[in-house]
Each structure stands twice: as structure tokens, then as C-alpha cells.
Amino acid sequence: MNPDLDALQPYPFEKLAALRAGVTPPAGLAPIPLTIGEPQHAPYAAALESLSAHRDEMARYPATTGLPELRRAIAAWASRRFALAGLDAESQVLPVNGTREAIFAFVQAALDRTRPARVAVPNPFYQIYEGATLLAGGEPLYLDCTAASGFRPDFDAVPAETWRDVQIVFLCSPGNPTGAVTPLAEFKKLIALADEHDFIIASDECYSELYLDEAAPPPGLLEACAALGRHDYHRCLVFHSLSKRSNLPGLRSGFVAGSAELIAPFKRYRTYHGCAMSLPLQHASITAWHDETHVRANRDAYREKFAAVTEILAPVMDFPTPEASFYLWPAVPGGDDEAFTRELFAEEHVSVLPGSYMGRPGADGTNPGSGRLRLALVAEVEATVEAARRLRRFIERRS
Numbered sequence: 034m035n036p037d038l039d040a041l042q043p044y045p046f047e048k049l050a051a052l053r054a055g056v057t058p059p060a061g062l063a064p065i066p067l068t069i070g071e072p073q074h075a076p077y078a079a080a081l082e083s084l085s086a087h088r089d090e091m092a093r094y095p096a097t098t099g100l101p102e103l104r105r106a107i108a109a110w111a112s113r114r115f116a117l118a119g120l121d122a123e124s125q126v127l128p129v130n131g132t133r134e135a136i137f138a139f140v141q142a143a144l145d146r147t148r149p150a151r152v153a154v155p156n157p158f159y160q161i162y163e164g165a166t167l168l169a170g171g172e173p174l175y176l177d178c179t180a181a182s183g184f185r186p187d188f189d190a191v192p193a194e195t196w197r198d199v200q201i202v203f204l205c206s207p208g209n210p211t212g213a214v215t216p217l218a219e220f221k222k223l224i225a226l227a228d229e230h231d232f233i234i235a236s237d238e239c240y241s242e243l244y245l246d247e248a249a250p251p252p253g254l255l256e257a258c259a260a261l262g263r264h265d266y267h268r269c270l271v272f273h274s275l276s277k278r279s280n281l282p283g284l285r286s287g288f289v290a291g292s293a294e295l296i297a298p299f300k301r302y303r304t305y306h307g308c309a310m311s312l313p314l315q316h317a318s319i320t321a322w323h324d325e326t327h328v329r330a331n332r333d334a335y336r337e338k339f340a341a342v343t344e345i346l347a348p349v350m351d352f353p354t355p356e357a358s359f360y361l362w363p364a365v366p367g368g369d370d371e372a373f374t375r376e377l378f379a380e381e382h383v384s385v386l387p388g389s390y391m392g393r394p395g396a397d398g399t400n401p402g403s404g405r406l407r408l409a410l411v412a413e414v415e416a417t418v419e420a421a422r423r424l425r426r427f428i429e430r431r432s
Contacts, residue, residue, distance in 0.1 A: 045390035058382035065420040083320040090312035099128035115256035124293040140165035142302035149198035157392035157402035184211035196230035207357035210407035220257030239274040244357040345421040361408040381423040
């Protein structure tokens with residue numbers, strides 16, 4: 034077997050299962066998970082109807098590049114959403130089976146093992162960035178995201194000699210697990226660094242449509258390119274998905290867009306990879322990308338939850354003001370995120386994820402996720418509010 038497999042750390046949910054082993058929560062309390070970022074809102078019905086209407090097309094092989102209609106729908110949506118002068122559906126867009134699969138595959142295709150191969154990732158982070166890097170023969174470079182930096186990477190703190198070995202920089206905006214949003218000026222700064230040090234920027238924007246201020250949608254990497262007049266999106270790729278936007282995680286549908294110079298070899302890789310999206314799923318995706326009404330309703334539902342949960346938890350927990358995504362990133366009273374998680378489950382039957390499971394020790398030896406929790410507010414409002422009440426009750430009882 035590939036020896037690089039031995040470098041992979043247990044996935045956060047494996048660690049969580051081990052942490053809770055032997056714990057019996059109260060039988061009288063229904064379980065409420067706030068762990069996995071899996072939307073529980075109703076999936077977009079029209080997309081499911083389209084999926085069913087095209088079920089006979091399961092009898093056909095799909096092309097790696099996807100249907101022209103799907104690429105055009107994606108290009109039109111991205112151009113509207115991010116104020117782009119244009120996005121060529123033929124050369125700058127590639128449908129994929131969700132951002133997770135595409136992020137992993139892109140690192141395998143892009144990393145050059147014949148020279149130093151570092152991949153910069155925000156820390157804490159979505160674990161696929163690290164796993165993809167290790168299995169491609171690269172070395173992760175962890176950029177700590179702390180309260181002092183607004184829970185975003187501090188690119189100014191990276192020495193020039195370190196940038197020399199970096200081939201890919203991953204951004205996640207809005208952030209998982211922090212919910213932090215990268216400002217447009219920061220995207221532009223990173224683009225200038227990419228030009229100076231010759232690396233690729235891969236921006237994971239799968240939470241971009243879940244934001245709390247309707248008048249302030251999070252900016253994106255291609256938007257920054259367009260503002261700079263870089264309509265070829267040189268060195269830049271973005272990853273988007275219907276999982277969160279349209280509550281369709283099981284559809285496994287997303288896209289990669291940006292530089293044609295990056296899309297073309299990635300498309301060639303994927304031809305051999307054998308990962309084309311089935312045609313009924315493509316038709317469902319076309320339907321979803323064409324509609325914004327259901328997305329606005331989805332944001333409204335998350336706003337209601339964030340408001341209710343913030344009112345309950347703000348008096349007893351410290352967390353950054355939510356901007357986007359569906360996560361809260363609170364500090365743990367007492368500081369021990371593992372002990373807090375285990376005891377909360379034992380006493381209140383509420384599951385949360387220790388922040389330390391999503392981070393790694395940084396340059397100073399400390400894990401920036403330690404002492405925090407990731408709360409995924411994905412359930413319907415009643416269950417989420419009940420979880421918040423139990424969480425507050427648990428904290429007050431401990432105090």
C-alpha cells in the first residue's frame with residue numbers, strides 16, 4: 034500500500050467516537066448532534082423533480098466535462114454572483130462531484146513532486162486539505178487562524194524563504210470551522226503574493242451563500258481577480274457546491290472555475306480518474322443553479338437560528354460574531370475542549386466537536402483550535418434552540 038497512508042491522522046469524527054466510548058447519555062433526553070456540517074433543511078424540491086424527470090438518462094455514460102447547459106448555468110451564476118465580466122463555460126468551468134472530491138483530486142493533479150512541495154492551509158482547517166497534500170507527497174504548511182488575526186491566516190507573517198517552496202495556498206471563506214470571511218483586499222494581497230512567489234490559490238467557497246447580512250454577501254477570489262482586471266483568473270481556482278446552498282449534500286454536485294491554464298490539465302487528470310457526474314444529477318444541478326428564491330429562504334432560516342442561539346449562549350460563551358457559514362466557534366469555559374465535549378454528551382446528550390480535532394500545533398507548538406468547539410447549526414430551529422438551552426444549562430451547572 035501507499036506508505037503515505039500512514040501519515041494520515043484519524044478523521045475528527047473517529048476521534049470523537051473514541052472520546053465518547055463508554056459514555057451513556059441520559060435516556061430521557063433525545064440526542065441532538067451539532068457535529069457534522071450536513072444541512073438538515075429540506076432539499077430544493079425542484080432539483081429533485083428534475084432528477085426524477087431525467088432518471089432514464091442513467092442509461093448513458095456522462096462526459097467528464099459535463100453538459101454544456103450545466104457549464105453555462107454555472108458560468109452565468111458565478112458571473113452574476115461575483116460581478117465577473119465573464120466566465121468562459123468551455124474553458125474556465127468544470128463540474129465536479131462536490132468540493133471534497135474536487136479538492137482532493139486537484140492537489141493530486143497539481144502538486145509537482147520533483148521540487149519542494151508545500152501546501153499552505155488555514156489552521157484549524159477542513160481535513161481534506163491536509164490529507165490530499167500528504168497523499169500527493171507534499172508537506173502541509175499550517176497558517177494559524179486566531180482571534181488576533183480575525184480567525185484568518187496572517188499572510189504577512191510568512192517569510193519570503195517559506196513562500197519559495199509553497200505550490201498551493203488553500204483559502205476557506207467563509208471559514209470552516211470559524212465562519213470568518215476573507216475581505217476583498219486580502220484576496221488581492223494574496224494574488225500579489227502568488228505572482229511574486231509563483232503559487233496557485235485554491236479558494237474553497239462552498240459556504241459562500243450562507244451569510245447573515247443580505248446586503249453583504251461574502252466576496253470571492255474570482256471577484257478579486259475581476260476587480261484587478263485579471264479576467265483570465267491567472268493562478269486562481271474556486272470550488273463551489275450545491276450541498277449547503279441548496280441543501281443537497283447527497284447530490285454531490287459542485288464546480289471548479291478559474292484559470293483555463295489550470296482547468297485544462299485538471300480536466301485531463303479527471304478523464305483518467307473516472308469521476309464524471311451522472312446525467313440526472315447534472316440536470317438537477319442546472320435547475321438549482323438557475324434559482325435564487327430557495328437560497329434566500331435558506332439564509333432566512335439560518336438567520337433565525339443564529340439569532341436565537343446567540344441570545345441563549347452569548348451570556349455564557351465567548352464566540353466571534355457570526356458572519357457566514359452555519360458554524361459557531363465558541364471558546365470553552367475552562368479551556369479543555371475534550372473534557373467539555375465528553376461531559377456535555379454524558380449529561381445533556383448534545384454532541385459537539387472539539388476544536389482541537391480540526392487543528393494542528395502551529396509554529397509556536399500550540400493548536401489554535403484547542404479550547405474551542407465547533408457547533409454546526411444545521412438542524413431545524415426547534416432542535417437547535419433546544420441544544421443551545423441544554424448547553425447553557427450545562428455551563429451554568431458547572432459554574
